[in-house]
Structure formats: C-alpha cells, structure tokens
Amino acid sequence: QVQLVESGGGLVQAGGSLRLSCAASGRTFSSYGMGWFRQAPGKEREFVIAISRRSSTYYADSVKGRFTISRDNAKNTVYLQMNSLKPEDTAVYYCAADTSASWGFIGRRPDEYDYWGQGTQVTVSS
Numbered sequence: 001q002v003q004l005v006e007s008g009g010g011l012v013q014a015g016g017s018l019r020l021s022c023a024a025s026g027r028t029f030s031s032y033g034m035g036w037f038r039q040a041p042g043k044e045r046e047f048v049i050a051i052s053r054r055s056s057t058y059y060a061d062s063v064k065g066r067f068t069i070s071r072d073n074a075k076n077t078v079y080l081q082m083n084s085l086k087p088e089d090t091a092v093y094y095c096a097a098d099t100s101a102s103w104g105f106i107g108r109r110p111d112e113y114d115y116w117g118q119g120t121q122v123t124v125s126s
Contacts, residue, residue: 002114003115004096004117005022006095006117007023008020011124011125012085015085019080020095022095023075026076029073032097032101033053033098033105034069034078034098035049035095035107036048036049036069036078037110038091049068050108051071052105055071057106058106062088067083068081078095087124087125089124093119094117094119096115097113098112
C-alpha cells in the first residue's frame with residue numbers, strides 16, 4: 001500500500017507561481033513512476049506532467065515552458081513547480097504513482113497509475 005499526500009496548493013494571481021509537493025510512503029519510491037493530473041469542475045481528469053524512474057519527463061502541451069516536475073528519492077517526494085499560472089490552470093491537482101513502471105516508462109493516462117493522493121486545490125485569479 002502506498003500513501004500519497006499532496007501539499008502546496010492555494011490561491012494565486014495570474015502570472016504567479018506555486019510549488020506542489022507529493023510525499024509518498026514506502027521504501028521503494030525510486031522504483032515508482034510519478035505523475036500529476038488535474039481536474040477542473042465539470043471536466044475529466046487530465047494529464048499534466050510526469051517523471052519516470054530515470055527522471056525523464058513528459059509534459060502536456062498546455063503546460064510546456066511553464067511547469068516543471070522533479071523528484072527527490074531521498075525524501076520520497078515529487079515536486080510540481082508551476083510558473084506563469086493562468087486562470088485555466090485552476091483545478092484540483094492529483095499526484096499519482098505507478099508502482100510497476102519500467103525504467104523509462106512515463107504514464108500519461110490515469111489507468112496507468114495505481115495509487116492516488118487526495119488532491120490539492122489550485123485557484124488562479126485573473
């Protein structure tokens with residue numbers, strides 16, 4: 001069983017920045033692929049960004065050049081740095097773990113992840 005706890009959400013003005021953190025339980029965090037998804041009211045959960053076990057990354061087009069993902073295996077934590085935030089980035093952000101990921105695999109669909117955090121609200125005002 002893996003527990004994921006997100007933190008760092010909040011209210012920010014357009015153009016501002018936030019950093020989300022996701023702390024994972026367990027001793028094998030370095031073997032997980034990690035991803036961030038978001039869900040706005042009335043919309044489906046969508047892929048944002050992910051990082052593989054070897055720290056390669058993949059970004060949704062909507063966040064390229066603005067969002068960055070990183071991981072600290074010593075702290076069992078993955079980070080989402082969000083810059084130049086836009087009102088359309090407003091959503092609940094979820095951290096997810098793929099505990100069966102191969103070395104370079106990056107999951108982009110929700111069904112490729114088997115553990116999820118509770119979500120953290122990000123609201124960007126115009």
